[in-house]
Amino acid sequence: MIDTLRPVTLPEGAEITLRLAGPVARARAWATDFAIRSMVLMSLPAAFARFGDAGAGVMLICWFAISTLYPILFEALWNGATPGKRVFNLAVVHADGTPVGWSSAFLRNIVRMADAFPVGYVTGFIVMLFDGQFRRLGDLAAGTVVIHRDSLAGKPGAHAAREALAAPVALTPLEQRAILDFDERRGGWSAERAAELAETAVPLVGALRGEAAADRVSSIAAGLQSRR
Amino acid sequence: MAVRLRPRNPSEALDLGFALVRENAAATYGAWLAIYLPVAAVAYAVLWGHPFIAWFVLWWLKPVFDRILLALLSRTLFGEPATAASVLRSPRQWLFGTGAFAALTWRRFDLSRSFHLPVRQLERLRGKPGRQRVKLLDRDMRAAATGLTVLLVLMELFVMVSAAFAITLLAPVRMPMEDILEVLFTQGLETAGDGALVGAVLATLATALVEPVYVAAGFTLYLQRRTMLEGWDIELRFRTLADRLAAPAASLAGVFAAVMLALVLLPASMPTRAAGKDPATEIKAVMAAPDFGKTEMKRRLEYVGPTWESKDDKPSTKTEWKWLEKIALFFSELARFATWIVGGTVLAAVLYFLARYLRFHGRASGARDRPDFLFGLDVRPDSLPEDVAAAATTLVREGRTREALSLLYRGALVRFLDRGLEFLRGDTEGDCVRKVDVAEPEPTRAFFRRLVSAWQSIAYGHRSVGADAVLALAGEWHRQFAPAADAQEAR
Numbered sequence: 001m002i003d004t005l006r007p008v009t010l011p012e013g014a015e016i017t018l019r020l021a022g023p024v025a026r027a028r029a030w031a032t033d034f035a036i037r038s039m040v041l042m043s044l045p046a047a048f049a050r051f052g053d054a055g056a057g058v059m060l061i062c063w064f065a066i067s068t069l070y071p072i073l074f075e076a077l078w079n080g081a082t083p084g085k086r087v088f089n090l091a092v093v094h095a096d097g098t099p100v101g102w103s104s105a106f107l108r109n110i111v112r113m114a115d116a117f118p119v120g121y122v123t124g125f126i127v128m129l130f131d132g133q134f135r136r137l138g139d140l141a142a143g144t145v146v147i148h149r150d151s152l153a154g155k156p157g158a159h160a161a162r163e164a165l166a167a168p169v170a171l172t173p174l175e176q177r178a179i180l181d182f183d184e185r186r187g188g189w190s191a192e193r194a195a196e197l198a199e200t201a202v203p204l205v206g207a208l209r210g211e212a213a214a215d216r217v218s219s220i221a222a223g224l225q226s227r228r
Numbered sequence: 229m230a231v232r233l234r235p236r237n238p239s240e241a242l243d244l245g246f247a248l249v250r251e252n253a254a255a256t257y258g259a260w261l262a263i264y265l266p267v268a269a270v271a272y273a274v275l276w277g278h279p280f281i282a283w284f285v286l287w288w289l290k291p292v293f294d295r296i297l298l299a300l301l302s303r304t305l306f307g308e309p310a311t312a313a314s315v316l317r318s319p320r321q322w323l324f325g326t327g328a329f330a331a332l333t334w335r336r337f338d339l340s341r342s343f344h345l346p347v348r349q350l351e352r353l354r355g356k357p358g359r360q361r362v363k364l365l366d367r368d369m370r371a372a373a374t375g376l377t378v379l380l381v382l383m384e385l386f387v388m389v390s391a392a393f394a395i396t397l398l399a400p401v402r403m404p405m406e407d408i409l410e411v412l413f414t415q416g417l418e419t420a421g422d423g424a425l426v427g428a429v430l431a432t433l434a435t436a437l438v439e440p441v442y443v444a445a446g447f448t449l450y451l452q453r454r455t456m457l458e459g460w461d462i463e464l465r466f467r468t469l470a471d472r473l474a475a476p477a478a479s480l481a482g483v484f485a486a487v488m489l490a491l492v493l494l495p496a497s498m499p500t501r502a503a504g505k506d507p508a509t510e511i512k513a514v515m516a517a518p519d520f521g522k523t524e525m526k527r528r529l530e531y532v533g534p535t536w537e538s539k540d541d542k543p544s545t546k547t548e549w550k551w552l553e554k555i556a557l558f559f560s561e562l563a564r565f566a567t568w569i570v571g572g573t574v575l576a577a578v579l580y581f582l583a584r585y586l587r588f589h590g591r592a593s594g595a596r597d598r599p600d601f602l603f604g605l606d607v608r609p610d611s612l613p614e615d616v617a618a619a620a621t622t623l624v625r626e627g628r629t630r631e632a633l634s635l636l637y638r639g640a641l642v643r644f645l646d647r648g649l650e651f652l653r654g655d656t657e658g659d660c661v662r663k664v665d666v667a668e669p670e671p672t673r674a675f676f677r678r679l680v681s682a683w684q685s686i687a688y689g690h691r692s693v694g695a696d697a698v699l700a701l702a703g704e705w706h707r708q709f710a711p712a713a714d715a716q717e718a719r
Binding site for chain 1: 253463467563
């Protein structure tokens with residue numbers, strides 16, 4: 001089964017899943033950061049203009065410092081996210097899911113120069129195409145990955161007010177998740193489609209048909225939720 | 229279905245396309261290049277002397293190539309082998325009835341081309357139903373689809389420029405960048421001669437690299453949209469549930485693949501087409517709900533007082549900053565040195581980490597690099613006595629059971645290494661047992677497992693092991709490995 005997940009086993013023995021972020025999401029975050037940085041950088045000449053050539057020198061130093069330190073500082077101090085990454089709900093973490101610190105943030109952003117070589121991050125893009133976890137060279141060097149951090153859970157309980165029923169059969173965690181998902185997403189489907197879906201879960205709905213079947217599945221979802 | 233169905237955000241859906249191509253990289257690119265490169269070669273040969281026109285023709289024909297790629301990728305998705313010949317043999321799948329004419333004319337500049345492609349090619353929707361379908365799909369995914377197109381157009385350009393840049397750097401003749409720019413911008417592409425040919429061919433190769441990813445990401449975005457719209461992932465789980473609890477059922481995978489094919493190819497379960505009710509009355513009923521059509525009052529303040537002009541527009545006096553300039557000069561000199569030093573350090577760091585990475589990964593796969601020590605035990609062949617079993621027996625007689633066991637264990641590891649087993653530097657005892665289990669016949673396996681557990685209980689458990697047991701192990705060691713040792717000496 002092809003997917004873009006990275007399972008990580010925590011020292012406690014629990015397993016979490018990192019949702020790796022690929023080129024498009026990361027490019028969008030980068031473009032946002034680039035826009036923010038450019039605005040700052042372009043405001044500098046006006047501020048330094050009155051100081052003549054010396055001002056120009058100081059300004060160039062500021063330019064260098066801002067463009068180099070921007071990603072490092074944000075990633076090390078702001079939960080692994082630059083403003084652009086935050087806008088698109090991305091974050092840099094270590095491959096084992098732990099937050100990045102100074103050394104990783106520094107390393108992955110210094111190696112950025114190699115990724116950007118020669119134009120427009122072509123090296124990084126090609127490495128990302130063929131790496132199993134969408135890592136660019138900087139990520140490979142620092143042992144980091146970029147992940148999606150938004151939540152995929154829908155609004156719980158559009159139908160949660162329904163009477164709660166216990167499931168008639170023992171359910172695996174994945175099946176319970178599917179039943180809850182059904183309830184959460186039911187509002188987005190036509191009544192016919194919801195009924196059709198519910199009817200496929202024969203052990204849950206038995207001989208019920210149509211809206212009654214869909215309601216039965218929603219009731220079981222409510223039952224699962226109340227048990228939590 | 230080769231991809232997992234689950235809720236995803238649009239970006240993740242695009243990522244899935246990248247993963248789909250990557251996981252089937254050899255087959256996909258193999259088939260794709262086998263089709264695309266000959267066509268490109270023909271185009272350049274026919275239009276010899278006009279490389280820019282040849283490139284333009286290939287570029288304009290992209291929608292047709294996209295259709296070939298989608299035919300390839302949809303087969304890959306359902307686990308069928310995707311070969312160039314099998315796809316080319318059925319042009320009904322990628323040319324006729326797929327809206328190719330529209331795609332080559334008025335839809336050529338559709339910014340969500342690869343996202344809309346499955347609607348035309350797999351569902352075969354035309355005209356008004358097609359437009360409605362596209363509108364429905366666009367509702368949540370338009371931004372992602374457009375983002376994909378923009379990024380990959382740029383990447384194609386960048387890949388081409390990078391390749392040109394690399395050639396310029398590596399070419400034996402001196403080709404200053406200014407000359408190239410001058411050729412490009414003052415003489416125009418048509419008269420640039422060989423440079424134009426090289427540039428056009430590079431652009432075509434960049435397309436060859438990027439196009440499969442573009443089509444795949446659009447395709448998975450489409451699949452994701454329909455998964456969410458129609459609850460495919462939930463349907464799959466419910467069917468699995470029904471299947472699990474039903475009496476011995478037919479092969480689930482086969483049934484499901486058929487169902488999914490039907491879902492992809494037929495628009496029958498389109499929510500907008502749900503039959504049975506009059507849409508007009510239904511819409512009125514929905515619009516009557518309190519969520520719609522309510523009136524909101526909002527208040528805000530607006531400035532209505534007098535306006536005035538700023539009087540503060542004296543020209544600022546210009547000051548001389550000679551002394552500051554001197555300091556700045558000093559600092560700029562300093563910064564220049566610092567830049568060289570930092571640059572050198574960065575380069576060294578990159579080389580170091582690259583070397584470390586390569587060495588680490590090279591080692592993990594390299595078979596011939598045999599470790600000298602395993603968990604602190606010396607496993608170099610010359611560290612062993614001539615006859616291990618006999619030496620161990622002597623040690624037991626002297627009452628040094630622990631040394632005897634250590635020797636036997638070490639000896640066994642060395643023999644396994646001799647036989648070509650790949651123990652790595654970081655392997656634990658458990659790893660070694662597993663590797664022996666895989667590679668060796670049953671008597672050897674059982675013997676090694678007993679040997680390891682005896683060693684572990686004496687070395688880590690600090691429990692004594694009886695001299696008899698160790699003698700028995702030594703005897704068995706001899707039976708297991710002595711013939712091998714003799715054979716080695718004979719060689």
